[in-house]
Amino acid sequence: MQGGAGVTRKIKETYHRLGEIVVRKGAARPSDVDEALAVQRAAIADHRAPQKLGDILVDRKVLDRATIREILEEQKVARGEKRVLNIDLREHDDVAVVVLDGRLDETKQETLTKVLERLMNRGFGRVAFDCTRLVYLNSHGVSSFVKYVDEARARGGDLKFFGLNPDAKFTLDRLGVSKYLQMFLTEDEAIRAFALPIDEYMSRGSLGEYVASSDSRNFHLSYCATMNAVEDDDKQFFESKKHARDAGKTPCKRCKP
Numbered sequence: 001m002q003g004g005a006g007v008t009r010k011i012k013e014t015y016h017r018l019g020e021i022v023v024r025k026g027a028a029r030p031s032d033v034d035e036a037l038a039v040q041r042a043a044i045a046d047h048r049a050p051q052k053l054g055d056i057l058v059d060r061k062v063l064d065r066a067t068i069r070e071i072l073e074e075q076k077v078a079r080g081e082k083r084v085l086n087i088d089l090r091e092h093d094d095v096a097v098v099v100l101d102g103r104l105d106e107t108k109q110e111t112l113t114k115v116l117e118r119l120m121n122r123g124f125g126r127v128a129f130d131c132t133r134l135v136y137l138n139s140h141g142v143s144s145f146v147k148y149v150d151e152a153r154a155r156g157g158d159l160k161f162f163g164l165n166p167d168a169k170f171t172l173d174r175l176g177v178s179k180y181l182q183m184f185l186t187e188d189e190a191i192r193a194f195a196l197p198i199d200e201y202m203s204r205g206s207l208g209e210y211v212a213s214s215d216s217r218n219f220h221l222s223y224c225a226t227m228n229a230v231e232d233d234d235k236q237f238f239e240s241k242k243h244a245r246d247a248g249k250t251p252c253k254r255c256k257p
């Protein structure tokens with residue numbers, strides 16, 4: 001029983017906190033956490049190693065893994081671990097590439113804001129963020145981007161992103177920001193996208209998906225009712241409105257892309 005008591009103490013110290021946090025954040029009901037703790041206790045009573053509380057909550061579909069990871073990251077910040085963000089700058093075809101290495105949160109929001117302010121003052125409207133080494137991003141970090149994206153676009157440029165990990169992407173999705181900030185897998189894709197003004201990618205304030213059926217002269221927003229009857233095999237997708245026009249398509253009068 002010596003080992004069992006040790007495990008119980010470990011649960012109380014390590015995992016119980018997670019339970020408290022998810023309830024406080026409204027991410028789970030107290031009963032969900034109680035049930036998950038009961039699963040852990042049952043495992044210990046059975047002399048088996050208990051699953052982590054977070055894993056149980058994920059298995060039981062109470063939370064998704066991204067939320068758990070975010071909470072664990074927040075705990076690390078609260079404990080003063082992993083606060084470092086290194087920002088590097090380089091140029092790539094008239095685009096300022098800002099390399100974000102580490103964590104972008106409320107402790108580094110101002111640093112990034114100053115970098116962006118300096119870039120704008122130096123006349124750089126085209127900024128691409130290299131997020132391949134960005135390990136954590138929260139809403140405070142995102143606010144620096146939101147603050148400057150309109151200014152960059154007013155100068156004919158944009159802020160674009162590449163190499164985001166799934167958690168950072170999830171943060172942008174959750175905040176509704178991915179509807180109007182362009183994200184790419186690779187640096188080359190991001191740099192290439194600067195060739196067109198952002199308006200060529202956007203409709204009604206959101207990034208659009210432009211589509212046509214091969215036998216029609218029009219192109220549409222992907223959600224246009226006209227496209228409902230078109231088979232997927234018959235759909236042609238375009239990177240931008242310009243790409244659609246260059247392929248000889250004209251904007252649909254109904255969805256007005």
Ligand SMILES: [Zn+2]
Nearest residue numbers: 220224252255
């Ligand atoms: Zn249409």
